[in-house]
Amino acid sequence: MVNSSLTYEILLYLNSFYFGMFAACEAGIGILKAVNLPYPSATLGAEAGLLLALLIIESLRCVLGRRGSLALHSVPVCISVFLTIPSALCVTYFFLFQTRILRLEYIMCAIMLLLQVTELFYALLFLCTICRPPSYD
Template identity: 60%
Template sequence: MGNPSLTYEILLYLNSFYFGMFATCELGMMSLKAVSLPYPQQSLMRDTCVLFSLCLIETVRVVLGRKGTLSDHGWQVILSVFLTIPSGLGITYLLLYQFKLFRLEFILCALMLTLQTTELLFALLFVFTLCRPVSYD
């Protein structure tokens, strides 16, 4: 199976680039929706607030996860795992409950949820390997 710490670190590194592209595309598509589609003002503000809070939460989550894997501090990784829940809920909102949804948004959100689910799996494996007793065989 390999080293879960290394796999988790690689997934976080990939996520740091993918999320930057994801947030940029979402912001661009929200701008396009605001300009060209009949979009209610309340829905536009709610979707924009969800996107900006998602950006903040995801940035903190990735930074904590990367610092935790590099320093072998389990509490940072556990906090990163707990921050996956609001981040996943924000992406699920953008995927399912947005007022208007483009196909590109659907694809990007589905890929982001898949990436987060994989990260969650390897983060839990990493935390479990930190909890086992050290053997010097």
């Protein structure tokens, strides 16, 4: 049997580093596109706000997931699972619906979505193992 708590913790640890790189690259690419490409100012502000919202949501999701996983508490992990939905929607926007999308952004967003889906799977597996009644065999 797979230790879902350990796997979930490793994925959250990996995500904390990858998301830092992802957010920095998205901010840099956004600045590059704003300077070099014709960009509507309202769209530019909306995408910057969405990146800021993603930064807050994903940071909160990683902190709650790690705190719940380490303490074996299900409530922070449940909140982390629910925060995966808006986080994945923000990354999907950057992946598909952004005004101008570079190939590098396709690759980074695809990796981020893959990481989030894998974390969601192991978080649900972790919640199933922590919420079942103990067996005294």
